[in-house]
Amino acid sequence: MIPGPFTYHRPSSVSDAIKLLVDLGDEARPLAGGHSLIPMMKLRLATPEHLIDLQGVDGLKGITREDDNIVIGAMTTQHDLLASEVIASWLPVLRETALLIADPQIRYRGTIGGNVANGDPGNDMPALMMMLGASYRLEGPDGVRNEAATDFYQGAYFTSLEPGEILTAVSVPVPATGHGYAYEKLKRKIGDYATAAAAVILTMESCKVVTCAIGLTNLSETPLLAEKAAEAVIGTSLDEAALRNAAALAEEIMLPAADGRGPIEYRKSVGGIMVMRALKRAAARVG
Amino acid sequence: MATQAKKTQVSMTVNGEPVEGFVEPRTLLVHFIRENLSLTGTHIGCETTHCGACTIDLNGLSVKSCTIFAVQADDSEITTVEGMANADGTLSALQEGFRQMHGLQCGFCTPGMIMRGHRLLQENPNPTEEEIRFGIAGNLCRCTGYQNIVRAIQYAAAKINGVDFQEAAE
Numbered sequence: 001m002i003p004g005p006f007t008y009h010r011p012s013s014v015s016d017a018i019k020l021l022v023d024l025g026d027e028a029r030p031l032a033g034g035h036s037l038i039p040m041m042k043l044r045l046a047t048p049e050h051l052i053d054l055q056g057v058d059g060l061k062g063i064t065r066e067d068d069n070i071v072i073g074a075m076t077t078q079h080d081l082l083a084s085e086v087i088a089s090w091l092p093v094l095r096e097t098a099l100l101i102a103d104p105q106i107r108y109r110g111t112i113g114g115n116v117a118n119g120d121p122g123n124d125m126p127a128l129m130m131m132l133g134a135s136y137r138l139e140g141p142d143g144v145r146n147e148a149a150t151d152f153y154q155g156a157y158f159t160s161l162e163p164g165e166i167l168t169a170v171s172v173p174v175p176a177t178g179h180g181y182a183y184e185k186l187k188r189k190i191g192d193y194a195t196a197a198a199a200v201i202l203t204m205e206s207c208k209v210v211t212c213a214i215g216l217t218n219l220s221e222t223p224l225l226a227e228k229a230a231e232a233v234i235g236t237s238l239d240e241a242a243l244r245n246a247a248a249l250a251e252e253i254m255l256p257a258a259d260g261r262g263p264i265e266y267r268k269s270v271g272g273i274m275v276m277r278a279l280k281r282a283a284a285r286v287g
Numbered sequence: 288m289a290t291q292a293k294k295t296q297v298s299m300t301v302n303g304e305p306v307e308g309f310v311e312p313r314t315l316l317v318h319f320i321r322e323n324l325s326l327t328g329t330h331i332g333c334e335t336t337h338c339g340a341c342t343i344d345l346n347g348l349s350v351k352s353c354t355i356f357a358v359q360a361d362d363s364e365i366t367t368v369e370g371m372a373n374a375d376g377t378l379s380a381l382q383e384g385f386r387q388m389h390g391l392q393c394g395f396c397t398p399g400m401i402m403r404g405h406r407l408l409q410e411n412p413n414p415t416e417e418e419i420r421f422g423i424a425g426n427l428c429r430c431t432g433y434q435n436i437v438r439a440i441q442y443a444a445a446k447i448n449g450v451d452f453q454e455a456a457e
Contacts, residue, residue, distance in 0.1 A: 001334040008312035008358045038354050103425025108348040190424045
């Protein structure tokens with residue numbers, strides 16, 4: 001379980017990190033918390049020749065409210081999210097989700113930037129980001145661009161990050177006051193990736209759904225936004241028929257892999273159940 | 288492939304003592320601690336970031352030292368299980384709890400459990416049983432006997448808070 005040899009770099013600015021990535025090319029990888037990359041390196045499934053450790057880069061950590069957005073630096077850890085008053089007040093669904101990621105030791109190291117940029121369909125935050133309408137700040141040799149989370153994921157471990165680019169921050173629009181939210185994650189044991197998970201955010205008036213978005217984790221090669229399912233519950237009171245309809249519409253877009261977490265049919269079925277549970281729990285929190 | 292990477296110097300404070308060494312960048316922190324520093328209290332269990340036997344305290348956070356390179360920990364402050372006893376050599380409240388409550392069992396996971404329990408009690412000096420179980424979720428005991436480990440941490444919490452340890456009724 002010894003990783004292959006590599007050269008270690010610890011730049012102190014984003015521009016230095018980008019320059020290293022550009023100069024060293026395909027054999028260089030940025031290193032954030034390392035809790036996805038280092039296990040892969042130990043198994044020699046990843047053998048980068050250069051690691052560019054971002055821990056010394058100033059300004060990549062922190063959570064701030066900027067107008068109607070919450071901006072989270074890429075090196076902010078899951079533990080930082082759990083400790084943040086800003087997150088607890090404005091984005092409690094991120095807190096709920098962070099608590100379901102891995103275990104305490106890993107939450108101290110694992111970062112939001114690594115979680116969303118890695119492109120692992122098992123990671124929990126990408127579906128949240130799609131559901132919340134978040135965008136990613138990508139900095140590269142040609143400058144800065146912002147990419148919607150919904151446009152970022154193209155396949156398993158395949159994103160729209162260009163060579164030389166680093167994801168430096170996540171920007172999440174502040175949800176409406178009084179919104180309901182839930183992240184329902186079925187896992188085999190604490191710390192596991194999702195067998196199936198669903199994220200819901202919604203608003204209601206007079207017991208009817210006014211707005212709704214639904215994200216799905218580990219039910220396809222990429223995180224999914226279940227748009228038809230979300231549209232279908234608008235105007236309903238989330239009665240049993242509406243819940244079942246939403247689950248069925250969400251299941252239509254699921255393409256999970258058959259693996260140790262279960263066969264395809266099972267994962268789609270429990271995926272639908274996660275959608276129903278998340279809708280119900282989100283509705284109960286409206287207020 | 289890269290040619291053999293050059294060794295680099297790292298220095299850190301381990302259990303209050305400044306230490307340094309030459310390591311390849313790929314050297315894992317747990318190997319540096321066990322092999323360069325000969326501090327073999329920190330155990331290697333699964334090597335896959337699951338079991339928590341290699342848990343240490345790094346800059347005030349408990350981390351799995353099998354999943355950090357020694358170079359990442361350059362300039363950091365580390366506590367291992369060897370640094371857990373009181374200054375006069377007597378057992379800390381947590382170590383005493385593991386002894387009194389038979390929290391060791393086979394003993395393999397104990398260093399990681401103690402390091403995680405230590406940080407948990409720093410952050411939450413009066414945890415509920417549920418908070419303890421959630422807080423040690425990253426540490427596996429293959430004796431499957433978490434009950435005594437939970438009691439050990441409860442014992443330590445009571446002692447730190449200056450109250451008598453009272454077991455919950457069955």
